[in-house]
Amino acid sequence: MAILLPILQFEDKIIETIEQNSVVVVIGETGSGKSTQLSQILHRNGYTKHGMVAVTQPRRVAAVSVARRVAQELEVQLGEEVGYAIRFEDRTSERTCIKYLTDGVLLRESLSDPELNQYSVIILDEAHERSLNTDILLGLMKRLVKIRQTNLKVLITSATLDGGKVSRFFQDCPVLNVPGKLFPVEIFYSSDRPTSYVESSLKKALDIHIREPEGDVLIFMTGQDDIEKMVSKLEEKVQSLAEGSCMDAIILPLHGSLPPEMQVRVFQPPPSNCRRFIVATNIAETSLTVDGVVYVIDSGFVKQRQYNPATGMYSLDIVQISRVQADQRAGRAGRTCPGKCYRLYPSSIYREEFPEVTVPEIQRSSLAGSVLYLKSLDVPDIDILSFDFLDPPSRESLEDALRQLYLIDAIDGNGSITRVGRAMAELPLEPSLSRTLLEANENGCLSQALTVVAMLSAETSLLPSRSKGSEKKRKHDSLELPDGSGWGDHIQMLQIYEKWDRAGYDRRWCTDHDLQVRGMMFTKDVRKQLCQIMQKTAKGSLDVRTSKGRKETQQEYRNLRRSLCVGYAGQLAERMVRHNGYRTLGFKAQLAQVHPLSVLKIDEDGLLPNYVVYHELIATSRPFLRNVCVVEMSWVMPILKKLENLDINKLSSGGTSIPEATVDGEVTDLSKEAAVAKASD
Numbered sequence: 223m224a225i226l227l228p229i230l231q232f233e234d235k236i237i238e239t240i241e242q243n244s245v246v247v248v249i250g251e252t253g254s255g256k257s258t259q260l261s262q263i264l265h266r267n268g269y270t271k272h273g274m275v276a277v278t279q280p281r282r283v284a285a286v287s288v289a290r291r292v293a294q295e296l297e298v299q300l301g302e303e304v305g306y307a308i309r310f311e312d313r314t315s316e317r318t319c320i321k322y323l324t325d326g327v328l329l330r331e332s333l334s335d336p337e338l339n340q341y342s343v344i345i346l347d348e349a350h351e352r353s354l355n356t357d358i359l360l361g362l363m364k365r366l367v368k369i370r371q372t373n374l375k376v377l378i379t380s381a382t383l384d385g386g387k388v389s390r391f392f393q394d395c396p397v398l399n400v401p402g403k404l405f406p407v408e409i410f411y412s413s414d415r416p417t418s419y420v421e422s423s424l425k426k427a428l429d430i431h432i433r434e435p436e437g438d439v440l441i442f443m444t445g446q447d448d449i450e451k452m453v454s455k456l457e458e459k460v461q462s463l464a465e466g467s468c469m470d471a472i473i474l475p476l477h478g479s480l481p482p483e484m485q486v487r488v489f490q491p492p493p494s495n496c497r498r499f500i501v502a503t504n505i506a507e508t509s510l511t512v513d514g515v516v517y518v519i520d521s522g523f524v525k526q527r528q529y530n531p532a533t534g535m536y537s538l539d540i541v542q543i544s545r546v547q548a549d550q551r552a553g554r555a556g557r558t559c560p561g562k563c564y565r566l567y568p569s570s571i572y573r574e575e576f577p578e579v580t581v582p583e584i585q586r587s588s589l590a591g592s593v594l595y596l597k598s599l600d601v602p603d604i605d606i607l608s609f610d611f612l613d614p615p616s617r618e619s620l621e622d623a624l625r626q627l628y629l630i631d632a633i634d635g636n637g638s639i640t641r642v643g644r645a646m647a648e649l650p651l652e653p654s655l656s657r658t659l660l661e662a663n664e665n666g667c668l669s670q671a672l673t674v675v676a677m678l679s680a681e682t683s684l685l686p687s688r689s690k691g692s693e694k695k696r697k698h699d700s701l702e703l704p705d706g707s708g709w710g711d712h713i714q715m716l717q718i719y720e721k722w723d724r725a726g727y728d729r730r731w732c733t734d735h736d737l738q739v740r741g742m743m744f745t746k747d748v749r750k751q752l753c754q755i756m757q758k759t760a761k762g763s764l765d766v767r768t769s770k771g772r773k774e775t776q777q778e779y780r781n782l783r784r785s786l787c788v789g790y791a792g793q794l795a796e797r798m799v800r801h802n803g804y805r806t807l808g809f810k811a812q813l814a815q816v817h818p819l820s821v822l823k824i825d826e827d828g829l830l831p832n833y834v835v836y837h838e839l840i841a842t843s844r845p846f847l848r849n850v851c852v853v854e855m856s857w858v859m860p861i862l863k864k865l866e867n868l869d870i871n872k873l874s875s876g877g878t879s880i881p882e883a884t885v886d887g888e889v890t891d892l893s894k895e896a897a898v899a900k901a902s903d
């Protein structure tokens with residue numbers, strides 16, 4: 223119950239400290255009430271009289287879930303006094319005084335209101351996750367508290383963060399430690415690493431179910447696929463256990479792409495004499511606290527997306543967690559009574575192989591979007607040269623971001639933001655997609671481009687509706703798409719959506735054609751919102767013709783492909799003469815093949831098209847180009863010319879000094895001029 227949450231005992235101390243300081247760091251064990259209670263404490267103490275309290279979350283799921291909880295506790299309708307805003311979904315109103323939002327949404331809001339004047343308090347929650355956007359917000363808040371002086375309070379909250387480091391970053395601001403009341407957790411190590419952590423977790427879970435007294439089991443897996451596998455195996459096994467010999471069991475998945483109605487199930491109290499198995503990603507480490515957990519099974523792995531700035535390639539790697547993460551996971555077992563944590567790895571691996579802390583996202587992401595954002599901050603007194611980061615990104619990734627932005631005309635040869643760049647920054651999209659939309663507007667195919675961008679933003683829509691045994695393969699033969707799908711995946715996405723449009727956005731139509739209803743509905747909504755944002759951005763010079771009841775023409779496909787070529791100028795590939803694959807035409811060439819799910823076809827001579835642009839270069843079993851579109855040589859030539867003439871020193875001049883790369887894992891001195899200049903972020 224909220225009444226017992228540890229943070230509530232410190233209400234007076236918290237308020238007193240906030241009153242005397244602009245920035246306060248609050249460190250408290252996960253589940254101590256930081257996310258749900260701090261905003262209410264501030265509300266009770268009058269901080270919402272002259273502005274809202276904003277609470278940022280790195281994850282969309284957490285923003286929604288915590289807002290829902292706080293609305294419940296305050297007995298108000300969600301979206302009224304308590305609301306949330308995540309990308310493409312705003313549930314706030316005039317009456318909202320506590321607003322949960324993703325860190326990305328707050329960054330975006332700062333573009334139209336650089337001083338964020340509608341907020342009296344900004345809480346950067348879950349700062350230990352070190353998401354890219356939270357890291358940028360930390361730098362931004364440092365500037366903002368100086369500008370707004372007494373009428374803005376900033377709270378930085380975290381479960382595990384090095385409070386001293388953040389405190390130094392904010393001129394030795396006070397750090398409040400909320401002591402948690404964690405019960406002891408007994409840790410059991412395996413003697414070896416298992417060959418399959420799914421199988422090994424399954425065995426351990428059943429063992430617990432048979433032998434241990436009541437208490438829920440939290441199992442950490444690495445991703446949705448493993449979770450689904452685990453859930454179905456557990457269901458099967460639990461059912462086959464001799465009836466009556468065990469208590470009942472409920473098995474619940476928990477991950478970021480779960481539909482909201484499934485997410486809330488983990489917060490509902492279980493029926494009596496029933497054990498819950500919660501099979502989760504690292505979302506259950508600190509973001510979402512599930513009560514009732516007594517046993518934790520920790521695979522020791524996490525799925526991490528990493529970006530290689532040299533090749534522009536992403537990889538989705540299953541990597542070892544850090545010691546901090548392992549301890550967080552174990553801690554989940556001791557919230558209500560003494561618990562047990564089963565680590566599926568030997569203690570020597572924990573001590574000797576696990577890194578101490580997780581590498582912050584800023585050091586493993588593409589920075590093009592963030593650099594563009596920082597360059598577009600239109601504040602006269604901000605000198606991006608002196609923008610500091612808690613941990614600066616590497617020189618290589620800043621240079622990569624500058625190159626990308628230059629190729630799509632967002633910055634000029636001197637690194638200064640262009641008119642196009644400014645317009646791009648206003649769209650809540652990655653730079654390649656915002657550039658595509660602006661170009662499509664010029665080429666008279668904005669309507670089609672909006673559809674494609676919306677389809678890409680709701681990635682799940684093209685996957686078959688998941689059912690047991692269904693293969694994850696796109697089979698849309700039944701759609702009988704018009705000629706043109708040979709132009710690649712983007713054009714096919716457009717055709718699918720247009721067909722659905724002509725079918726009156728019918729839900730049945732989606733299931734009949736093996737498309738995800740939720741994904742398609744989301745696409746429709748995203749498309750509508752993007753259209754509205756474009757309307758504002760382009761100030762009336764828009765050309766969004768409705769294509770209802772009309773068939774796309776080859777000329778329109780051509781215009782769209784041409785626009786995509788401009789937007790994806792940094793993601794271009796040329797067919798290899800001797801191999802059945804492509805070579806990327808970026809800074810460093812990378813050999814890659816078209817993803818097996820792509821609809822791109824070979825011609826009568828068995829050849830792939832000469833040039834394609836791709837949405838993503840991703841290494842799974844090997845490097846693949848995901849979502850490709852055929853482009854023409856005459857469009858590619860000007861881009862190659864630009865690449866040839868590119869002078870990285872000039873690009874990074876434009877007021878930009880790029881900090882030296884930091885050594886992985888080393889703690890960087892915050893006060894150092896980690897300054898990213900105009901061009902970097």
Ligand code: ADP
Pocket residue numbers: 227250251252253254255256257258259287288290291489508509511512513
């Ligand atoms: P912290 O931010 O310190 O990790 P929270 O404020 O998130 O702590 O959680 C405090 C308590 O509120 C926990 O017991 C948690 O289970 C509960 N809680 C949080 N979100 C929800 C929700 N959506 N529904 C039900 N309970 C929730």
